[in-house]
Amino acid sequence: MKKTLIGLAMAALTALPVLAQDAEKTLYFYNWTDYYPVELLAKFEAETGIKVILDGFDSNDTLLAKLQSGGAAYDVIVPSDYVIPGLIKDGLLLKIDTPSMTNYVHMKDAFKNPDFDPTHEYSAPYLWGVTGLAYDSAAIGGAEIEHSWKELFEPRPEFEGKIAELDTASDVILAASLYLGIPQCTESNDDAKRILDLLEAQKPKLKMYSSDSTVDRMASGEVAMYHVWNGATARATAQRDTIRFIYPKEGTPMFRDNFAVPANAPHPENAKIFINWMMAPENAAAVSNAIAYANAIKSDEFLDPKWRAMDAINMPEDYASRLVPTLDCGPAARELRDKIWTRLKG
Structure with missing residues (x-):
């Protein structure tokens, strides 16, 4: 019996690194309801190995209440422009330094240096x-x-x-x-x-x-x-x-909706990978084609003509x-x- 217990304990300890690795390949995404094509998440998962768990909200008020309560830990959130200054002031966002991301070069000039986050230190544009x-x-x-x-x-x-x-x-x-x-x-x-x-x-x-x-x-x-x-x-x-x-x-x-990372995000590096991935023109256009909102990325060549x-x-x-x-x-x-x-x- 003692040998069995020892064996189970050893097996559990051996499994811990695997569980940790699985956890590191996870992204908790909190977005507006019906505001992201789920098929695009499958593409992201296939290309990065990071599994996305999507949750939805219906207003900025709901998002704010969730963040202020500290009741849930998300990696990527989508606040509107006017909400971001307050989130920064209250210490609820993590600095992500968007200009340092490789796909930042694809952002349209009109969306750079926004009044609510002048150097894109805390946010990256999603849709408007x-x-x-x-x-x-x-x-x-x-x-x-x-x-x-x-x-x-x-x-x-x-x-x-x-x-x-x-x-x-x-x-x-x-x-x-x-x-x-x-x-x-x-x-x-x-x-x-x-x-x-x-x-x-x-x-x-x-x-x-x-x-x-x-x-x-x-x-x-x-x-x-x-x-x-x-x-x-x-x-x-x-x-x-x-x-x-x-x-x-x-x-x-x-409205201008943006990607941001909560200060208590469990997987901040995965969040940065996702945000950078979303600034690739073909990925930004895939969202616009599915959701029918304009994006801030130089992606016009990938847009569906019907929306024009x-x-x-x-x-x-x-x-x-x-x-x-x-x-x-x-x-x-x-x-x-x-x-x-x-x-x-x-």
């Missing part, structure tokens, strides 16, 4: 796009709607009860602020009341608040109007060609002045936003 308004033109006999947030907050009768709002406070309240001409980081109670009044008046005309399955809901005709991202609209349009996308004239929020024909992806140049960067609001503004959302959803 806008949040606007999609609608099914068949619901109004093929007509066009006004390029205004008014169509969402004061909808036509044909769309009432068939509208979906994103289920994220920052997106909904920012759109309302733009429509009302209120600064997106307002700390005024009077402004908050105007925003809440608008959203409460809109609420009975909605079918749902949802940030999930946006493509399927539009493509299937479950909803006829959606406050949603341009890439999701493009993918839905590929299935239902009567869908249109508008860039509201009062302001169209622009859609306004939802190729924004008309004269709409550039409508783009509004999302700001990192201060604590008072965020607290006011949370109060509005709690009242609205309560």
